[in-house]
Amino acid sequence: MKNPEEIYELLKKEFNETIFGLDKDTPVENIISVDPMNIHKIGAFLKDNEELKFDSLMVLSGVDDANGTKVKDEDGTEVITGGTLSVYYHLHSTVLKHKITIKTSAPRENPEVESVYDVWRTSDWHEREAFDMFGIIFKNHPDLTRILMPYDWDAGYPLRKDYKNPEFYQGMKVPY
């Protein structure tokens, strides 16, 4: 069983500059931030390393950080430019009983994150959901399609903070 600092040290030793830091200000969880384009490698290390053995991905969540510049549209809705979208990975080792949270952020305009599909199969539908809700592109995911919204939904990504309901969907008025 390792505490977050030890896990952070291990990762830092192995991956150096692709590990950005350890956030210790949060009251409950400590979060390690990593580089979005190296998450697959880091994930595989976290899973296979003898001292870590994170064999279970409890949840993968997309988050809109809403930390860009916010401009009010003429109709009162907010438009956000710049800033980041993030993905949180909550890992648990069923063997060694420790937990860690990994966070990776990608720019809002080009949110590309590596898929961890072949490390933890759990991430399959969770990544599709994050794509569906936030438009985060998971590189190398075998079937990155919408999952909860209709397949032909073209009005954007509902869980983004600046999402605006479309006026029409398939010729039907929304809200009807």
Add this chain to the structure above:
Amino acid sequence: MALKTESMILNMGPQHPSTHGVLRLELEIEGELILSVKPHIGYLHRCFEKHAEAMTYPQVIPYTDRLDYLAAMGNNFGYVVAAERLMGIQVPERVEYIRVIMAELQRIASHLVAIATNGADIGALTPFLYLFRDREYILTLFEMTCGARMLYNYMWIGGLSHDIHPDFVRKTKEFINHFRPTVVELNNLLTFNKIFIERTANIGVLPVDTAINIGASGPVLRGSGLAFDVRREDPYSIYDKLEFDIPVGQGMVGTVGDCWDRYYVRVLEMEQSLRIIEQLIDSIPDGDVQSAIPKRIKPPKGTVYGRVENPRGELGYFIISDGNLNPFRVKVRAPSFVNLELMGELCKGHLVADVIAILGSLDIVLGEIDR
């Protein structure tokens, strides 16, 4: 010369009595044989997570009821456990006792539905009626406590919406005495029924390594033989002080991890839930159930992932707080959402009729899959 054959696509659902809600399964079949299954979900999508961002923390609770509507107590429990951990609230003993009793009663009620519909889907209608009769007892207990039969809004951050009814303890004991013989009856009627075993044994076998890798939880994972239970693994509330066994699938009539094992784990779990309730029911401490509810619920900046063992598996809430009255982000890790992914793996090589048995044994609720 070989005959030219071609696979066929068959849509099961969205309106189909045995899909337990609005689910569409796209089956690729060759004759009666399944080549692949692709679930299409989202028909009940109402974007609970977006709603949650526009509401204060206590206002989210009624919405959590509607995720897994067959186990609403468990959903409330998960949310308040996560929120309390973020805020650092210690709830009184009395509240913990009542919460656990309610959650275990809910587990029995939910498993009763799972078992009943699993049987009914493959043709055994009689147990369905027997089990729904017994579920009614539990729903009456809940109604007595908080006035609602299915969607309770009972557990609040720091406390409960109502104290238990003066008759609650007596009636719960009555229920336990009434229910024990029913399980024996159920075993005679359905569990060891020759026809039921023929339909479920050796069907949809889930190897334990696949189960872990896909992230299955609850009876689905335990049916494959791994004793993983969040109540034991990552104890919350007072579960670390309670005695209970974790039943696992043993392949009694077929292979470990088949539909029958998943079914039988649920039957055994009901007995364990009764055991937990018996340990608590006589020693509920005195006190006020609302004393620890904060006046203003405004968690500090930070994130939390709280998980509980719902009847269907590991239910987790990931909450991000930015220090305001509304959560910045709520993400639900729904057990059925992950378990349904298994359909593709489990159905390969089986017959179309087995799809019904396999889906029934996974026990999904579309309310929490689509959220």
